[in-house]
Amino acid sequence: MIYESGEIMHKTSEIESEISKKSKYKNLYFHYGGDILHKKIQPAYLKMLLDFDKICKENNIFYLITAGTLLGAVREHGWIPWDDDIDILVWHNDFKKIGIAIEKSGMSDKYQYIHPENSSIVTVDGKFMSKNVSLGSLMGDMGIGHPLYMDILPIENVPDNKVFREIKSLFSRVLMLSYNSLRCLKENDELLDIMSRDSIELRNNLRIRRFAAIPARLLGQKRTFKLLQFVNSYPSKNTKAVSVPLGVKMYKGEIVSRSVFAQSTSLSFEGHLFPGPIGYKEYLSNRYGNDYMTPPPKNEQGIKCFQKRADWKKIYLDDRRKRCEK
Template identity: 30%
Template sequence: MGNKKAIGAGDRRHFFKTGFRGAPGTFELSDEQLKELQKTLLEMLKDFIKVFEEEKIFYTLSGGSVLGAIRHKGFIPWDDDIDLNMPRKDFEHLKEVFHKRLGDKYVLCGPECGRGYGMSHVQIKKKRTTYKAFNELTMKDTGIFIDIFILENTYDNPVKRKIHGMLCLALGYILTCRKTAEDWEALKPYLSVNEVLREAFEKKMKFGKLFKWLSLDKVAKCVIYWYSYCGLEDSRLVCIPSGRKHYFGEMYKREDMCQSKNAVFEGLDVRIPKGTKTYMEILYGPDYMQIPKEEDREIHSAVALDFDK
């Protein structure tokens, strides 16, 4: 209750990264847990890259994983995830071969996959593991995961692009609100120590209740239908509606994101976007190579972690 003024005056994005810190029933990973998690993620990435290369599926590292590759030659030391980008057509190919190539060890979770997933990006989760945070409280699949953000085609015509983008933003917001309404009873206990966080989620919950007549899976499928609506494979621009800056904030030249170059990540040969400099500046600003102060580093509070259940 007493931290409302301080948080309200701070940076909103930083607040949502750190707002769950100290919530009852949560913990921050120890150094040993973080190293074990990074080891597991790296093993998963090796499995995926092998299949991607054999199936000729285009991918690159994404977001903080790109930054880790160019700044640290691997994980950002305090980071607990790996992110990938993949064009829509390549993801459709991955869906076709996933069960045969990866289904023995992994589960594919995406907006169109059902099972109450309810998020707009894709995750591949390792079976027989658990890594539960606040997005996974009511999910059926809660394994250790790698995120995939889909590169969607967008229109070169600015009017069509504006209409498509506004529709994607609206639907993406509806999905997050509908998921908050779905998760509300499970989520409430973790909001008790932070009034600002509770108010923000309660606002989403109330709006999401207006769509309770639609299942979470139906809302998610509607969102992905419109995200992927533009079929122009030769458009000048692509975007990542499910990314941290959403549709207009993650608009890129196709050549920058759908072509790649080599990099090294923890000794593993990987691909990063051809336009890495532009990509990093859009996401993190011109000083992206600077190590942030400790208080500005992203915090990942977890509810459960199990490497072999």
């Protein structure tokens, strides 16, 4: 069976979410609902987006809001009620420039840029990360940790030759699955490994993930990502189509016509104007389906926000010691 990277990653997260609610593990996570999301987290992210917009304008970096942020701007003129992040696109050549732009704009005391090639964490996204604001600081509990960050992905050219395109898509999908599966190795997520002892479903899921991670483990995290970048990139700027190959639908699923991202159009988001793709209708139809303007059913609109606490291990060991003393 061939597992799509996005599907299997989503499945792992869904299983973790359910187990994290059990009494044995719930103190190791920070769960939050609509009140915290709307009053604290979303406003903090909006401030970050405004600063990012300023940095990009000062440094002539073309960027676009995308994914749930774009959908919110088009459908809600602001946040989707259950959305808890910001998604950004830049052209391939600007993917590494954001760190330099932060320095030039004098905001290095507030933000840093985490590029996947230079990161110890397993991520395909660039991360525009706050140095001062975290879930912990917003909640007055620094043990929660988790600095706020915005996800940034590159737009890549796609060859017109369909056979070449299929080959690139295949290799990109395999590399994405293997690279992302590194997150589930014991050394990268010890708590997942602990929780798998209480869940056959999670245990089986991790077995698949760890088998899939073998190529990336042999190559090494950084070399695998560089190879993934090489596979996804294409030098010609005259192709008919482009893709966001590191996106949730991966290389082939994210392909749209070049005209979609050729220019930006101003879209209202929480009373501010931000650049969205001029062809946002084509993009959103491809990403979410032709009925993207129709919100999902009520039972699918729930806020399922949770984060593993930064101090989870101390809490876990303290709880285990107390149980042993009884």
